[in-house]
Amino acid sequence: MRNSRRLIRSSLALAWAAVIAVPGLALAQDVSAAERARVEAEQRAQAIERNARENARQLTLLDKQGKVVATVGQRGLYNQPVLSPDITRVAVIKADPVKETNDLWVVDLASGRETQISTSKSREPVQAPAWSPDAKYIAYVGLRGSRYGIYRKLSTGAGDEELIYQHLGGPIVLTDWSLDGKVLSFYASDLSGSTLYLVPVEGDRKPIEVTHSESQVVAARLSPDGRWLAYRSNEKDNRDQIFVRAVPAPGASKDAPVGKWQVSTEGGEGMVWWRRDGTELYYFGPQRGVMAVEVRAGQDFEFSKPRLLFRAPPSVPATGNPGAFGSVSRDGERIVFVVPPSQPLRQLTLFDRTGKVLSKVGDPGIYNQPSLSPDGSKIAVMRLDQQTDLTDIWTYDVASGRGTAVTATREGENAPIWLPDSQGVAYVSARNNANAASIYRKAISGQGTEEQLFRYTPGAGMVLTDFSADGKFLTFDGGGIILVVPLTGTDPLKRQGVDFARSEYEAGLGRFSPDGKFIAYGSNETGRFEVFVRPFDAAAASAAGEQKWKISSDGAMGGITWSRDGRELYYLSEDRPASEVKVMAVEIKASPSFEAAAPKVLFRLKGPLPGNPGQWKISPDGQRFVFAMPVETPGTK
């Protein structure tokens, strides 16, 4: 009833309203700390619910041919499953997003019964479990206070956790427990490279540096006889591959040559496991391939060409860190995965202003962030290739539905934004495994080379949100702040971002008004996310003064878009009780002074919308709206 009243009220509110025009600080003070905390808690609960719905994973046991032997227990937020040596139990990390804990659990494969092993405080996560050879103990890395340590605990869950080693530096990754039960291996990485250590389980427990690599190595794991180290690295051609290197004998000179072999041939994505007898090793290859390599280790390391055992379930990520989703048993006969839910396919769909479906464009796929070109003839969108797990930018012709790849790279691209002339798209990517994300632009034909427009601070995340209509500025989100980049000069590396919105509250999703005099954006400065407009000073590339207008009235989830003539602003709002997304419109009058009418609902979509609808530019003209709709739940209400 309450929502119905709101709808009627906002639909009837046609009169121009002089809305809030006060400095942000005063605005923020209007909301009590208690109210802010309540709203933030509500938003957090929603995010948790969504996370659980989209990411709860099923423990699944497969044989060496990829046949499912068993699915175990209920779905949960599982990670890093490791089979016990006798393949009767799985040690697995389970997240509790409400308590903000990540703890170690043991799941019995026959009964599905779960036993909690570690009991951590909030935000003191546990990771990287390793079974003792007799399965009596499980070791793991735990953050306790501000220090990482390697702990062990009885695999029954009884007793207290026992600290084996405390690391005073950054994060460490425990990879294995030796077959004789005497040592644990772990590695640590920093700018100087990666170092593998062994730490005795008993005695003085002082770690011994086994080997150091100047390149970053991942998932380093010793062979059962301790002579070889298998790991993933991008040390060659910037492409991840699996390598094996000899472990130097104790006391050997650091300058002594060390044998090293590239084992994978087509790329290696993840964790390496050795069979107990050392005659075979396994790793994740491209396109979810579980690969096996026969090993003949005499004086030298000899190995066979990798062979594909099977492909992991399609919802397991193919890139990133697939090792977090599965592992191989000590005998090489069983593989356990935590299998995420499949992503629903989506259909690019155009709606009219009343919510009526006008057309469906292209075939169903995993699309994200669709936007119509300024001339309305094409849709730019992020498209995920489910085989490779890579995202590229595509355009689709609205009339014919024909798709064209604008990019096709291993790095992947995101946040596509149309250039004003509808002939090109700008997007974000990090090239050549660089740590810095950049903004590029490229012709929609996909032909020709891309042009780098701007490079952000190394290590920082960025979301490109808009290009000004005159092509002179772009704007992006940079970690709760909005920056504007004047596209001056010819050297993209000399261009600097200028603060448009930076405060203690989060701001983002900046969109230039068509005349370039304002930027609409989202901020939670009032206690929940709302849409605001501030004047933009092109000469300074920043906000013109402190004045701002609050546009939304009942919260917003993004989708901020100006109409081409600047007379309307659109955004998305969520009606959670009804599980609907409301497409909102606000009439705007920019002169002689800025005024915004009360928001009204144009139409409603069945929610939740998959992907990142908050970032979408939903309409160029207020007549056609584009969404990537779940295939299973199409339509409007």
Next chain:
Amino acid sequence: MRDRIAFALGFAVMLAAGASAHHNMSAMFDFNQRFTETGTLSKVDWRNPHIYLTVDAKNEQGQAVAWSFEGPPPVFFRTREFSREDFEKSLGKEITVEASRARDGSKAGLIRELKLADGRVISACPQNC
């Protein structure tokens, strides 16, 4: 990185996005060089994407040294029920900061844990550890 760079999900999770790193922490700070400073909190810069605290301490020679400590964004503290006001109440008072040292040798550090003047301890982990 790949397809997961900067993949914000909209307003509802901009809180989380606000918690994302604004630069490469391990490039700027050496996580293996942990140190602790106790001094007077003289300035609080409480803005995204990172807060900064200025702490006036004394070196071994007894000379005044101003340390700049970088911390997570404000939302990190809000979700842990610490506000800007909680920090400002410590202005002019003694606080203790455990941090990772800046690689460039400047008097700067990345906060791992800190103790406010009222004795409350806040961990910046796991983000900064």
